Amino acid sequence: MHLAYPAVLAALLFCVGLYGVLARRNAILVLMSVELMLNAVNLNLVAFDVWLRDALHAGQALTLFTIAIAAAEIGIGLAIVLMVHRNRGTSDVDRLRDTAEPRQGAGAPDESTDSTGEHPGEKAEAAA
Amino acid sequence: MILAAAQTNPGFLSPSGVGVAFLLVGLVTLGAAIVSVTTKQLVHAALWLVVALGGLAVEYLLLTAEFIAWVQVLIYVGSVVVLLLFGLMLTKAPIGRSPDADSANRPVALAVALAAAAALVWVVVDAFSTTWIKLDGPAQGSTGVTGEILFRHWVLPFEALSVLLLAALVGAIVLSRKKPEGERD
Incomplete structure (x- = not known):
């Protein structure tokens, strides 16, 4: 089998995941796209391991480690997303902009209702 | 050297049966992945992700990496997607079509992804256009x-x-x- 098949498939899957990470708004959909990117890397590792006939099977061992780390990552990520959703009532990554620079003029109107901590003090400071 | 390689290697236009199967399953996998990142229904995205990850498991089997394939089925399809579905339900994701599933910077994301895909595919095809995986012999995985x-x-x-x-x-x-x-x- 041609080595270009798995390599090209992995590259395309990675780019699909990249598009998902950049274009999705829901944090859980972003996590799904991250999984796609990790799987593309796994496919590359397995394909090159089989191609090189590695005596240590480094590619397959690293694939297993990547799968385990991806499982840990999805657990922690979902816990964080659930906590954010419980505190803010939303899991849209576009609306979590507490650490962003405030836009020119007034910020988005939903920000001041969402966040309870820093924004009123900041606005008072700006007004003073 | 190129002539010798051409003699020992199979032709580019006469793929083996495994190659054809890999290509077809790869097309299904890629299509499922694209639907999974573009669909407007959040639960459907998770279900299409199952198809993509299952297709990747079949690709591992075709590459003779048997153990990785079953681990993929067990961990990804069995637990990660179930976790994602639980997360979607716990964050009260809308069941039907949600028009705001994609953020506003979608054209930029599309441009970045297409540029990355073009660059990566060009480099990879250029680098590995004359290499073949020999799948006969003892199974590697x-x-x-x-x-x-x-x-x-x-x-x-x-x-x-x-x-x-x-x-x-x-x-x-x-x-x-x-x-x-x-x-x-």
Whole structure:
């Protein structure tokens, strides 16, 4: 089998995941796209391991480690997303902009209702 | 040298049966992945992800990596997608079509992804256009071989990984535990 098949498939899957990470708004959909990117890397590792006939099977061992780390990552990520959703009532990554620079003029109107901590003090400071 | 390589290697336009199967399953996998990142229904995205990950498991089987394929089915299809579905339900994701599934910077994301795909595919095809995987001979990733290698040469990373998984488990529990009433979160 041609080595270009798995390599090209992995590259395309990675780019699909990249598009998902950049274009999705829901944090859980972003996590799904991250999984796609990790799987593309796994496919590359397995394909090159089989191609090189590695005596240590480094590619397959690293694939297993990547799968385990991806499982840990999805657990922690979902816990964080659930906590954010419980505190803010939303899991849209576009609306979590507490650490962003405030836009020119007034910020988005939903920000001041969402966040309870820093924004009123900041606005008072700006007004003073 | 190129002539010798052409003599020993199969032709570019006469792929083997495994190659054809790999190509077809790869097309299904890629299509499912694209639908999964573009669909407007959040639960359908998770279900299309199952198709994509299952297709990747079949690709591993075609590459004779048997153990990886079953681990892929068990962990990704069995647990990660179920976790994602639970997360979607717990964050009260809308069931029908949600028009705001994509953020506003979608054209930029599309441009970045297309540029990355073009660059990567060009480089990869240029680099590996004359290399073939020889799939006959002993299987590279049968379960016996993988277990032997994993517990002979990769024991220390394996144990470190188990500690990492334990830490992730404890961290997830701590993060998702409900705080007592008086405590500010």
